[in-house]
Amino acid sequence: MLFFLLIVSLVAQSQSLVSGYVFEDTSTKPIAKVKIEIKTQNTTTTLKDGYFKTYLKNGNYIFVLSSLGFDTLYQTVNVLGETNLKLYLKPTFIHINEVAVTQTQLNNKILSTDANVTVFGKQDMEKVPRFLGQIDPIKAIQTLPGVGKGGEGNSGMYIRGGSAGQNLTLLNDAIIYNPSHLLGLFSVFNSAVVNEVKLYKTGVPAAQVGRLASLIEVNSSKKIADSLKTEADLGLYYAATNITLPITTKWSINLAARKTFMNYTVWPLLSKLKLNSPFFNKAKYDFYDFNFTSNAQLSQKDFLYFSAFTGGDNFGFDITQFNINNSMNWKNTALSLNWKRIINANLILNTTLTHSGYNFNFGIAQDQYTARINSNIKDYSFKSYLTYQLNKQTIKVGLHHTNHQFKPNTPYAKSLNTELDFGTPNVYYADESAVFLSDDITLSDKVAIYAGTRLTYYRHKGPFTATDELNNKTQYASNKTITPYIFVEPSLTVRYAFSTNASLKLAISQNVQPIHLISVTAVNFPADFWMPSLAGLPPEKGYQTSLGYFKNFNNGTYQTYVDAFYKNMKGLVEFSGGIMNLLDNLKIENNLYKGTGNAYGAEFFIKKVKGKLTGWAGYTISKSNRNFADLNEGTPFPFKYDRRHDFSLVCNYQLGAKWNISSAFTYATGNAFTMPVSRFTIGGNIVNEYGPFNGSRMPAYHRLDAAIVYKMKPKKKVQSELSFSVYNLYNRQNPIYTFFMAKGDLNKLKVSIQPQSVALLPVLPAINYKIIFN
């Protein structure tokens, strides 16, 4: 199929006007007499005011802009109908794709062959009200249709009925296993560092590792800074700083750090106001993160990018009734080194080395007894691919290798001074080797196709000791293949454009993921235990079909779409015990329920992009079911994060040059949970007996946030802004968890049982001051 697409020859089609201006650097000073060569096409020159125009058929082009005293600019331009460009030339050296280009984006969603991709730049993120003074890229993504929120205290994203472990989150190409700081309040992505976020709900590019639900790509700026810029940000709950430093004209670095101090502000305050739960006390929670990026141009055609991220969280509280102390902490690390080589105007080579690390601890202490479970992942990965730009095609071909080390549950327990002996911790080694090929091809004015495929050879490898049912042990040497899996992930998107303002897109894809996020069904906070595929634990497989109609109105002022999807999933797993069972050093693979699932629904979206009032509204109606032979007596039950209704509305109003007002409202059907239906007494205890699995619903989740930002009059080299934001404006008590508490005295024959809902965050106002030195 792909081969056919590559050789298909195209009949003539009408041409579109491509016009624009060329300016100097980032200014508005036009450059005249710039020679614009359009590869495989024609040549044109700018006029006195920097204006140029030409007619081109739809397709991909490389514009080569040259002018005396300026560096040559190689700019890829994707012509999809009438196109208006602003291009900037820099004195001294080449920039390829690195200079800010504002291509008219109006028709991108309509005409691109990406099935349903949302790209959020800085401007979009700023439209969402700040959370505790912070702009959060992931919070912005969560306002889109099809993206289910887990609720308060849960950072997971449940995209089109999938689980949190079915999203692949990448920071500059390195996997982030848990993209949130604890409780989901903040994402790990510092907005100062993030240049854009891309969310793929289907039709994930073949160059990326497969996951069933989505791909979330977070990228920092690849621009080489030419001047020192310092930002400082101080609020009630955190402090942040961001420094951009040019080292030479062709090398710049960026350092960004954030640290919260809620242990000194929020928690004591809640405690003082007696707003915290009567059942829990001594809450503590703080996090930090640190980003470093380096952008360098090694030669005319070589660019080297380095990015490092590390961030950690610490959370704990006590349960008064049982004198139990709980704690959780985790840490993400992501490193990536990317070398981009422009081989010629049509061919680019991208090579990336990455490392991802994840470390999670769950601890419980009661009097002299302490127990802890540690979960740890280490990944190393190498990827290299070629991008070949032809007139009407973009071909990508490459290879990808990843090495995994998983230690999913290493227990530790101590009773007074004696450490319990749990034997050797479970360690699993695995690797994935993949080749991929994709083609983005324009067949005619109306029809364009994306076709891609990825072939992966996955193996669980030694060192490993396998134990069979008779307790016979088999030793596997280091790097010896124990269980291999080979799988293919094809993806096809067909776009049919009715006009430049309306299109229909059909996307069909199969994705496979050889690593599993083990959900401990009863746990109400996200607990992250990842397992690789092993013998008897095959990879998860998902098939998705979606059909969307995309239309722009009012000259592009309103962008809308309706997208319906159906999804089938196999190889899903649920842990059969509770989190305390993981303390037994048990082999997770022997304690899993296996099942299938499906999800379907429709998403409705409208975005207003022009005018003083901008924003968007999204609504999703959907259903997500699971079917496990060993759960709910083998009958289908709702997924814990099944969302019948999910609605978000984001409004932003620009009042003059100084004031910006924003608000966001969100409403979602409550999580499914298993409710007790009866109770009985044994040994003088009141014991719960539970009803149908996930058969009940938590109250609906809803919340309104608002923010006002005041930009102060910029002084010579200093800009500053003051922001006031309120989270949960009408103080909705969204329960994170419900349990049922028995109180009284059986001997006095008096017992009452009450449902106890634990809400986490009341109304939270925040004031923030940000100052930028240029």
Added chain:
Amino acid sequence: MIQKAIIALAFFFIMVGCEKNEFKNRKNYSPKFVVEGWIEDGQYPHVILTHNLPFFTSVDSAQLSEIIIRYAKITVSDGVNTEILTGGKDANYFPSFVYKGTELKGEAGKTYNLTIEYAGFTLTAQTIIPKPVALTKIWFVPKSNNKQQLQTQFLDNGSEKNYYKLYTKLDSGKRFIPTLLSNYDDKFFNGKDFTLQVNRAPENNLTVASDPFFNTGDTVLVKFATIPKAGYDFWSSFQDEVLNASNPLIGSTGKIKSNINGMGIGIWCGYGATVYKVVAKP
């Protein structure tokens, strides 16, 4: 434009003002018998029989006495001898109505069948009494404030699979209370000399945390029992439910592993139990 925004905001408030649906779905209650039965080495069998209650019914003294089933026919058999148990009041237990035997005493290594017949329903269960294992050492470690922590030690038999359960009670106490973590699987200490630091647990899950230690001068009875696998599975899932269901980081797995066949839940368990008496000397 601002007006539009204000109207939009007002609309949200109205929308969110409509609150409903707190905890639906109360209709899945199905009546069941609840069995708590035990037979110890050298002791007569005991069975407490009750039924469950819908979750949200208010509970008062009338209802708590109503859950007791008084007129069941309860039979215990060791395969050769059979005895019908007699129900009667016993204030040491809750509920204070216990069926007891007077002829058939538990013997280590033997299998015991339980049959309960009531109103046309029949429940059955089977258990064995494992061989008792002796505590090799019992002592106290002094703590601050004149408190003492109980310590016990025993030698696990490496050639057999063992499960243990530990209880304590004050000399003056009504009945044995399981210790805080009272169920042990020998997979972590198979064949070893194992020391247990004992923390006392609250009497039940209706009371707030009690003192994990004993007072100097207390006379303490320690009951150490071997139990069969079904007993361990039941008691450890029971402990998970009772101790962890209200902990949001842990939650309930909702899977108490009963060994009662028929329309009932609960446990019929044999105990290879030995009781020791010690004094927390100054």
